[in-house]
Amino acid sequence: VAVEADIARQLEAGEVDALITMDTPSELGSLSVQGFTTERIGQEQWRVVCSPLHALAAGRARRRAPLQWAQVAQEPWILPPRPTNSRMMLERTLREHALPALIPHIETMNAITHLELAEQNLGLTLAAQGTLTDRLRRGTLVELPMEDLPPPVAIVMVYRRSGNYRTRLAGLAAAAQRASSPAASAPATPSESSKKLSARKSRP
Secondary structure, eight states, rough: OHHHHHHHHHHHHHHHSSEEEEEOOOOEEEETTTTEEEEEEEEOOOEEEEETTTTHHHTTTGGGGBOOHHHHSSBBBBBOOTTSSHHHHHHHHHTTOOOOOOOOSOSOOOOHHHHHHHHHTTBBBBGGGGGTTTHHHHTEEEEBBBOOOOOEEEEEEEEEEEEEEEHHHHHHHHHHHHTTTTTTOOOOOOOOGGGTTTEEEOOO
16 A cells, blocks of 8 residues: 555656556545546456466366356455455455355455465466466466456556646557557567656556
8 A cells, every 4th residue: 555655646746757557446546636637548357367276277178157256255365455446346246146255365465466376376366357468378377267257447547737748648558558458569668758657557
């Protein structure tokens, strides 16, 4: 939480020009909206993933139907604490299926840590698609097909209205949209003029 507040302060102080993040209260709640523009540039879908060594992953080939939430609710989970967006969206999905809230096996804030722990076969986790591409490609994580998923979350760019760098921000937004595509190419090395742009989706 302290890291998130610090990033918001950096934007408010003009130390960074823009943020690319999830449009959720856990991401933007500490940022004063006065003087800033929030522009939607895409969306992220949630996925349930685990190690390929997990029993549910091993049985994927034998299953013809997606997993039901009741089948995974008793598994060990790696989740962020409340009130982060992924935790609240997961609990909402469970309620819609008349299931109780999960008690995580491991609770930690950092989304990348969730993936690293899942790779060690310590539990299932819910992650945004954009954080998973490389791990799914390498096979260190596998997706578990679910009967349904939490709704996608909007990705936004937040920037100061009074800035004189609108052209660079347009380029950043276009690059972020390309990055969210499965066919996205490898990102170019940032130029000196764009180093102050902070593109992030750090929280789950």
